[in-house]
Amino acid sequence: MNDIFLSPYDPKKTEDKIYEIWLDSGFFNPDVCIEKGVTKKDAEHFSIVLPPPNATGTLHMGHAFEDTIQDVMIRYKRMTGKRTLWVPGTDHAATATHAKVEKMIQKEEGKNRHDLGKEEFVKRIEKFVEESRGTILNQLRKMGSSLDWSREAFTLDEKRNWVVKTIFKKMYDDGLIYRAYKVVNWDPKGQTTISDDEVEYEERKATMFTFKYSHDFPIAISTTRPETKVGDTAVAVHPTDERYKEYVGKTFEISDFAGEKLSIKVIADESVDPEFGTGALGVTPAHSQIDWEIAQRHNLPLKQVINEYARMTVNAPELKDKKTTEAREIVAQWLRDQKLMIKEEEISQNISIADRSKGIVEPLPKLQWFVSVNKEFTYPFDTLSNIKKGEKVTLKKLMMSVVENKNIEIIPDRFEKVYTNWITNLRDWCISRQIWYGHKIPVWYRKSAEEAENDEVYCGVEEPKEEGWTQDPDTLDTWFSSGTWTFSTLGWPDDTDDFKNYHPTTFMCPGYEILFFWVARMILMTTYAVGQIPFKTVYLHGMVRDLKGRKFSKSLDNGIDPIDMINQFGTDALRMSLTVGIGPGNDSKFDLAKVKAYKNFANKIWNITRFVLSNTENSPRCHLGLEKPETFSDKDSEYLKEFEELIRDVTADMESYRFYLAAEKLYHYVWHTFADKIIEESKTGAVGPYTLRYILENSLKLLHPFMPFITEEIWSHLPATPDKKLLMVTEWPK
């Protein structure tokens, strides 16, 4: 027996060394596995593309959790002989990175991005991203992740940029990407548009004002934002509302409303709720999504009164350049002074917040790029089981059908409903952003004499050759590129071996919070551009929270660094604590005691090995490796049979992605059956050395996906068996 077993297990002496051995072996790369004969060339594939962590700093406990789940599946599948590939990568995370670096520069140098200029600012971001990537990739290694580093990708590298441009052009040519002047979500703090998904809601107290525009105006309206009312062009009532019927169709000129001239047409629209407020809605087409839609239906003029900095643009001197919050009180006071105010009441309402900057979203009309989810086009592929070549489809239909028809399995399945409900209500996706870091929109304009809307437009993967074209200054929503992740990492649009061999990928493991942002977008992009599903199974994991059930956040300062945990307890202990008993879609509370318990478990395995080796290595019945005795004692037979059952159980759990149960069973078996019963009984001679060695060796195999370091370390110290090789590529027991 190696002397190493005489002292307690020390992860620090083991983990980095073992990871180097794995790297040197090359077995993280399936090509090497095939070359060296540990995987059959024609074996079924199992592939995962790592959800790329944002290159904005360091990995947190949620990443550690996510990485563990994936590595558990990857290691298990590799051992069962699958052609197993796990592709690493990082995400440029446009908005998040942009904001983070701008904040850092502001703090350290007191400058904003405009002080630096576009070129310099983007350079600084790239430098920051490069550093973060290094940190993140290093942390992934510490977690033991068996990622194929030779295939590493970045969402903003040249290859991925090529894919993004290719798909943008394809969608543009298909009429699925269009440019339009519409009311969008504008984030005045981040100075960019954002998509509907990036809007969060926060409940706040507000005042609901009820008033009339003028004493001559017959209808009272209610609003929480009186300052926007200087931009009203209509009042809408329900068509059946008897109270206002006589006014419908009439236009009222109001010579002075808080210093502005208004022209208000009374219209009838089904969308108005006659029960709410006065039953009449002041329509502000430029500053409300819903009002914009009403205005479209009734051909109403639009009057913008607020700018990108959330300041008033009207000419009235009391309001001009005022912040909207100031203007609100000025208009309210004017209404009171004019005796036009009818009622003021405190209500609680949801206000829209930009998820990244936390700025209050200001709906503004802007000329932006959109992906149309409801426009029909002819499907060009014959590779999806439910949609035929030549069929008329929409992006929405594509996204819906592959989930409804179970081409893609979502675990836990309750999220299927959440997904389909979201798709049903999906509106066109605003994809252009006014930030500097990200994929540039592959569109060029040539000036026309008139307004921007009439510019000549060129969309292409490469810039136009002739003179006089200017590229669109905007960048793309980061999720546009993330949506291509499963196939852009595998070489598409080229007909590469990787793409043929590993796509559709088998498994995807994101948190449920990015079901819409990312999972849905991957399904959209892949079914549209490639004619395949991106993955067969999506395993949505929950969030790791602190012991009080709160999110980990900087403001609470309750973060726990996975690397600290690794240093204290070892990676294997951390991995077990993040696996056992945490089912899909469930949030978990991170408990130090649990990590400690699995550190103890690691030591238990260590000592079991010490006992088994010292009691079997000189046993005459146990020759080199494992020579099976001719007859077994009753106890031997019983325990071996019990172990077969464990193998079957654990294997079945792994096959159906119930690794959180498999890990628990193994823990319980190894400690309370193997150590406490079988080994104790072996001391009386009732259990033979073959049984001990057999159970030890096969337990190591079963535990390896969960606790790769200690199992590989112990494996390397076992007396040689005929097919001695790394545990990570040893066959899974049957």
Added chain:
RNA sequence: GGACGAUUAGCUCAGCUGGUUAGAGCACACGAUUCACAUUCGUGAGGUCACUGGUUCGAACCCAGUAUCGUCCACCA
């Protein structure tokens, strides 16, 4: 307003398609231990499985409803 989830031991949670006396870890009590391991072992206490009704030979599990907590979506101006 809509959808979904949770409610099981003091705490954190398992319990996969309904099947003996409901499980684990931590914590607790008592005891053991030079002979693999004090990062140990044994024993024990501790539960109306939120509540009400129903289906069934049988319910923590299925159905209907109630309560509390939580999440997501929509958003009324």
